[in-house]
Amino acid sequence: QVQLVQSGAEVKKPGASVKVSCKASGYTFTSYDINWVRQATGQGLEWMGWMNPNSGNTGYAQKFQGRVTMTRNTSISTAYMELSSLRSEDTAVYYCARNSHQLLSYWGQGTLVTVSS
Amino acid sequence: SYELTQPPSVSVSPGQTASITCSGDKLGDKYACWYQQKPGQSPVLVIYQDSKRPSGIPERFSGSNSGNTATLTISGTQAMDEADYYCQAWDSSKGVFGTGTKVTVL
Numbered sequence: 001q002v003q004l005v006q007s008g009a010e011v012k013k014p015g016a017s018v019k020v021s022c023k024a025s026g027y028t029f030t031s032y033d034i035n036w037v038r039q040a041t042g043q044g045l046e047w048m049g050w051m052n053p054n055s056g057n058t059g060y061a062q063k064f065q066g067r068v069t070m071t072r073n074t075s076i077s078t079a080y081m082e083l084s085s086l087r088s089e090d091t092a093v094y095y096c097a098r099n100s101h102q103l104l105s106y107w108g109q110g111t112l113v114t115v116s117s
Numbered sequence: 118s119y120e121l122t123q124p125p126s127v128s129v130s131p132g133q134t135a136s137i138t139c140s141g142d143k144l145g146d147k148y149a150c151w152y153q154q155k156p157g158q159s160p161v162l163v164i165y166q167d168s169k170r171p172s173g174i175p176e177r178f179s180g181s182n183s184g185n186t187a188t189l190t191i192s193g194t195q196a197m198d199e200a201d202y203y204c205q206a207w208d209s210s211k212g213v214f215g216t217g218t219k220v221t222v223l
Contacts, residue, residue, distance in 0.1 A: 044203065044215075047211065047212035050210075059210055059211065061211060061212075104162060105162055105171065
Protein backbone atom coordinates (compact mmCIF):
# COMPACT_ATOMS: atom_id res chain seq x y z
CA GLN A 1 0.00 0.00 0.00
CA VAL A 2 1.09 3.55 -0.67
CA GLN A 3 2.76 5.17 2.33
CA LEU A 4 4.50 8.48 2.90
CA VAL A 5 6.44 8.56 6.15
CA GLN A 6 7.85 11.88 7.30
CA SER A 7 10.69 12.71 9.64
CA GLY A 8 10.12 13.70 13.25
CA ALA A 9 9.37 17.01 14.91
CA GLU A 10 11.95 19.77 14.84
CA VAL A 11 12.66 22.82 17.00
CA LYS A 12 14.65 25.58 15.35
CA LYS A 13 15.79 29.08 16.24
CA PRO A 14 14.81 32.08 14.15
CA GLY A 15 17.09 32.47 11.15
CA ALA A 16 17.95 28.78 10.98
CA SER A 17 16.95 26.26 8.31
CA VAL A 18 14.95 23.04 8.57
CA LYS A 19 14.93 20.02 6.26
CA VAL A 20 11.94 17.66 6.40
CA SER A 21 12.03 14.27 4.71
CA CYS A 22 9.24 12.19 3.19
CA LYS A 23 9.96 8.54 2.46
CA ALA A 24 7.69 6.90 -0.10
CA SER A 25 6.83 3.23 -0.36
CA GLY A 26 4.28 1.03 -2.11
CA TYR A 27 4.66 2.62 -5.54
CA THR A 28 7.28 3.77 -8.03
CA PHE A 29 8.67 6.93 -6.45
CA THR A 30 9.63 8.58 -9.73
CA SER A 31 6.14 8.25 -11.24
CA TYR A 32 4.33 10.91 -9.20
CA ASP A 33 5.04 14.46 -8.13
CA ILE A 34 5.41 15.22 -4.44
CA ASN A 35 3.70 18.34 -3.13
CA TRP A 36 4.30 20.08 0.18
CA VAL A 37 1.54 21.71 2.21
CA ARG A 38 1.77 23.36 5.61
CA GLN A 39 -0.72 24.20 8.35
CA ALA A 40 -0.12 26.58 11.23
CA THR A 41 -1.87 25.67 14.48
CA GLY A 42 -5.57 26.37 14.19
CA GLN A 43 -5.15 27.66 10.64
CA GLY A 44 -5.91 26.42 7.15
CA LEU A 45 -3.91 24.46 4.60
CA GLU A 46 -1.27 26.34 2.62
CA TRP A 47 0.25 24.93 -0.57
CA MET A 48 4.02 25.38 -0.77
CA GLY A 49 5.12 23.74 -3.99
CA TRP A 50 5.79 20.60 -5.99
CA MET A 51 8.71 18.47 -7.10
CA ASN A 52 8.95 15.91 -9.87
CA PRO A 53 11.09 13.06 -8.47
CA ASN A 54 12.01 11.84 -11.93
CA SER A 55 13.41 15.09 -13.35
CA GLY A 56 13.98 17.03 -10.15
CA ASN A 57 11.96 19.90 -11.57
CA THR A 58 10.21 22.08 -9.03
CA GLY A 59 7.55 24.76 -8.75
CA TYR A 60 7.08 26.93 -5.69
CA ALA A 61 4.35 29.20 -4.39
CA GLN A 62 5.43 32.79 -4.78
CA LYS A 63 5.29 33.31 -1.04
CA PHE A 64 8.12 30.82 -0.52
CA GLN A 65 10.27 31.61 -3.56
CA GLY A 66 13.88 32.08 -2.50
CA ARG A 67 13.35 30.39 0.89
CA VAL A 68 12.23 26.88 0.00
CA THR A 69 14.10 24.11 -1.78
CA MET A 70 12.54 20.76 -2.71
CA THR A 71 14.87 17.90 -3.59
CA ARG A 72 14.92 14.11 -3.70
CA ASN A 73 17.08 11.03 -3.41
CA THR A 74 15.67 8.48 -5.80
CA SER A 75 17.91 5.69 -4.48
CA ILE A 76 16.01 5.74 -1.19
CA SER A 77 12.64 7.02 -2.52
CA THR A 78 12.77 10.08 -0.34
CA ALA A 79 11.72 13.66 -0.96
CA TYR A 80 12.97 16.63 1.03
CA MET A 81 11.69 20.12 1.76
CA GLU A 82 14.14 22.65 3.15
CA LEU A 83 12.94 26.02 4.42
CA SER A 84 15.50 28.66 5.31
CA SER A 85 15.54 31.95 7.23
CA LEU A 86 12.94 30.59 9.61
CA ARG A 87 10.73 32.95 11.58
CA SER A 88 8.07 32.36 14.19
CA GLU A 89 5.35 32.47 11.55
CA ASP A 90 6.84 29.32 10.00
CA THR A 91 5.79 27.29 13.03
CA ALA A 92 3.45 24.74 11.50
CA VAL A 93 2.82 21.13 10.59
CA TYR A 94 4.38 20.37 7.22
CA TYR A 95 2.85 17.65 5.06
CA CYS A 96 4.07 15.90 1.94
CA ALA A 97 1.46 14.53 -0.44
CA ARG A 98 1.56 12.47 -3.62
CA ASN A 99 0.08 14.22 -6.62
CA SER A 100 -1.64 12.07 -9.21
CA HIS A 101 -3.34 14.06 -11.99
CA GLN A 102 -3.70 17.05 -9.65
CA LEU A 103 -5.17 14.91 -6.88
CA LEU A 104 -3.43 14.81 -3.52
CA SER A 105 -4.56 11.28 -2.80
CA TYR A 106 -1.92 10.20 -0.28
CA TRP A 107 -0.51 12.30 2.53
CA GLY A 108 2.28 11.90 5.02
CA GLN A 109 1.53 12.03 8.74
CA GLY A 110 2.88 15.57 9.06
CA THR A 111 5.98 17.02 10.72
CA LEU A 112 5.71 19.73 13.35
CA VAL A 113 8.32 22.44 12.96
CA THR A 114 8.54 24.88 15.87
CA VAL A 115 10.50 28.09 15.47
CA SER A 116 11.35 29.60 18.82
CA SER A 117 14.22 31.47 20.40
CA SER B 118 -2.90 35.57 -6.70
CA TYR B 119 -5.88 33.27 -6.96
CA GLU B 120 -8.08 32.97 -3.90
CA LEU B 121 -10.80 30.56 -2.77
CA THR B 122 -13.25 31.66 -0.09
CA GLN B 123 -15.34 29.42 2.15
CA PRO B 124 -17.70 30.16 5.05
CA PRO B 125 -15.89 29.68 8.36
CA SER B 126 -18.49 27.37 9.79
CA VAL B 127 -21.58 25.33 8.96
CA SER B 128 -23.84 23.66 11.49
CA VAL B 129 -26.10 20.73 10.67
CA SER B 130 -28.36 18.35 12.57
CA PRO B 131 -27.73 14.62 12.26
CA GLY B 132 -29.47 13.19 9.22
CA GLN B 133 -29.84 16.57 7.57
CA THR B 134 -27.98 18.03 4.58
CA ALA B 135 -24.91 20.22 4.88
CA SER B 136 -23.76 22.40 2.00
CA ILE B 137 -20.37 24.07 1.89
CA THR B 138 -19.57 26.65 -0.75
CA CYS B 139 -16.23 27.62 -2.23
CA SER B 140 -15.99 30.83 -4.25
CA GLY B 141 -13.31 31.88 -6.69
CA ASP B 142 -13.04 33.81 -9.92
CA LYS B 143 -14.27 31.58 -12.76
CA LEU B 144 -13.83 28.55 -10.52
CA GLY B 145 -16.19 26.64 -12.79
CA ASP B 146 -13.52 26.71 -15.49
CA LYS B 147 -11.22 24.70 -13.25
CA TYR B 148 -11.58 21.37 -11.48
CA ALA B 149 -12.37 21.62 -7.79
CA CYS B 150 -11.66 19.01 -5.18
CA TRP B 151 -12.48 18.76 -1.50
CA TYR B 152 -10.51 17.51 1.49
CA GLN B 153 -11.80 16.47 4.89
CA GLN B 154 -9.54 16.95 7.90
CA LYS B 155 -10.30 15.72 11.40
CA PRO B 156 -8.37 17.01 14.43
CA GLY B 157 -4.83 15.72 14.58
CA GLN B 158 -5.12 13.90 11.26
CA SER B 159 -3.87 14.45 7.72
CA PRO B 160 -6.38 15.64 5.10
CA VAL B 161 -8.37 13.07 3.15
CA LEU B 162 -9.61 13.59 -0.41
CA VAL B 163 -13.40 13.24 -0.51
CA ILE B 164 -14.31 14.77 -3.90
CA TYR B 165 -12.21 15.29 -7.03
CA GLN B 166 -12.86 16.69 -10.50
CA ASP B 167 -15.82 18.62 -9.10
CA SER B 168 -18.09 15.65 -8.37
CA LYS B 169 -16.23 12.34 -8.32
CA ARG B 170 -15.78 10.29 -5.18
CA PRO B 171 -12.58 8.34 -4.50
CA SER B 172 -12.92 4.71 -3.59
CA GLY B 173 -14.09 4.31 -0.01
CA ILE B 174 -15.81 7.69 0.29
CA PRO B 175 -19.51 7.31 1.20
CA GLU B 176 -22.17 8.20 -1.34
CA ARG B 177 -23.54 10.88 0.95
CA PHE B 178 -20.67 13.11 -0.20
CA SER B 179 -21.33 14.87 -3.51
CA GLY B 180 -20.02 17.93 -5.31
CA SER B 181 -20.77 20.41 -8.05
CA ASN B 182 -18.97 23.33 -9.67
CA SER B 183 -20.33 26.08 -11.89
CA GLY B 184 -19.71 29.75 -12.48
CA ASN B 185 -17.74 31.09 -9.54
CA THR B 186 -18.85 28.54 -6.96
CA ALA B 187 -18.11 24.94 -6.09
CA THR B 188 -20.30 23.19 -3.55
CA LEU B 189 -19.72 20.16 -1.35
CA THR B 190 -22.93 18.53 -0.14
CA ILE B 191 -23.17 16.01 2.66
CA SER B 192 -26.54 14.27 2.63
CA GLY B 193 -27.77 12.46 5.73
CA THR B 194 -24.92 13.94 7.74
CA GLN B 195 -23.49 11.71 10.45
CA ALA B 196 -21.59 12.58 13.60
CA MET B 197 -18.44 11.17 12.01
CA ASP B 198 -18.62 13.86 9.32
CA GLU B 199 -17.79 16.58 11.84
CA ALA B 200 -14.50 17.96 10.55
CA ASP B 201 -12.83 20.80 8.68
CA TYR B 202 -13.36 20.83 4.92
CA TYR B 203 -11.13 22.54 2.37
CA CYS B 204 -11.76 23.12 -1.31
CA GLN B 205 -8.76 23.16 -3.60
CA ALA B 206 -8.03 24.04 -7.21
CA TRP B 207 -5.04 24.61 -9.48
CA ASP B 208 -4.22 27.95 -11.02
CA SER B 209 -1.31 28.09 -13.47
CA SER B 210 0.09 24.85 -11.99
CA LYS B 211 0.03 26.32 -8.48
CA GLY B 212 -2.15 24.73 -5.83
CA VAL B 213 -4.67 26.89 -4.01
CA PHE B 214 -6.65 25.87 -0.95
CA GLY B 215 -9.82 27.46 0.26
CA THR B 216 -10.00 29.15 3.64
CA GLY B 217 -11.65 26.12 5.22
CA THR B 218 -15.04 25.39 6.77
CA LYS B 219 -15.67 23.77 10.13
CA VAL B 220 -18.71 21.49 9.96
CA THR B 221 -20.38 20.94 13.29
CA VAL B 222 -22.97 18.20 13.70
CA LEU B 223 -25.29 19.34 16.48
